[in-house]
Amino acid sequence: MASALDISISSVERSRLPDMDMNNIPFGHYFTDHMLEVDYQDGKWQKPLIRPYQPLLMDPSTAALHYGQAIFEGIKAYKDGEGNPFIFRPHDNYRRFNISAERMCMPQVPEDLFIEGMRKLVGMDSAWIPQKDDFSLYIRPFMFSTDTYIGVKPSDTYKFMILLSPTGPYYAAPMRIYVEEFYVRAVPGGVGYVKTAGNYGAAMHATAEAKNQGYDQVLWTDATHHKYVQEIGTMNVFFIIGNRAITPDLNSGTILTGVTRDSVITMLDDEGIMVEERPISIEEIAHAYKAGTLKEVFGTGTAATVAPIKELRYKELIMEFKVEDWHYCPTIKSKLMAIRDGSAPDIHDWMFKV
């Protein structure tokens, strides 16, 4: 389908790709040759621009820096065996982006700007998409308020951008997770279900304390009673207990609606295991561990994909797992990888051709 989107394009004179060591690309450090940029002014989106990746010139009074109207997305692009580029489920991220925009009083981004703009940018920089297990091109759409005015109100102007970052594996080793019972990430009525910048700033202190104790991340519990588990860092969480897979439901508005979560629910269902989306308490998890029925615990997210947890610490209880003996987590991880690299059929129509 031809794009009706009118983009003004200026290309780099020389790509930086030959200077890269593409075997050594930790998450989030490197960016491709180009970026997409478009401003919202006078109540409408202006003409989008693709230009060489470069710093932005900003007024110090830029509203986003003060009051946090800032949202983002995380998406990945892959290549199939023939080297054709594909993006994983970008329309789901598009819908979530506009849900975030609405909650943060920001304008909606039109679908062709988000999808066709991304497709054009990824197409231009497709040589940067790694073709190797656990490697991918991470796509970062984001929007922030740009009024140069220090007053607490929704901005009248915004900037929407897309960056591309080639990346290797996110968490190399199985994770150690600390069950957080003091700090909170999200409350009913709050912004836990949207990808807004402040959620991450607010979470850093708890994560830093857990890291000081040797853990990789925290497992958040509900703000009222610290009883029900929510999610981990930038991942949703799954528990295999007995012959069921359980993941917290989304009804309280305190959990990010993960696209990977949704994919994994579908794939677990394909595997024939019953999946329950419901509140799950840390007591239930500890009880299942002691009874020997807690088989697997893993996180799911675009950055980390499917990440096993080898240790879960709740108060004095240290729950340890033999990750090598697991079934579902490695099966889902490798099947998802196979769909993404084109070696397995895309039966759920998740791969969007660039």
Ligand SMILES: *Cc1c(COP(=O)(O)O)cnc(C)c1O
């Ligand atoms: C992005 C994110 C996730 C995972 O969502 P995906 O769509 O699977 O990448 C989970 N939790 C939080 C807090 C997130 O920001």
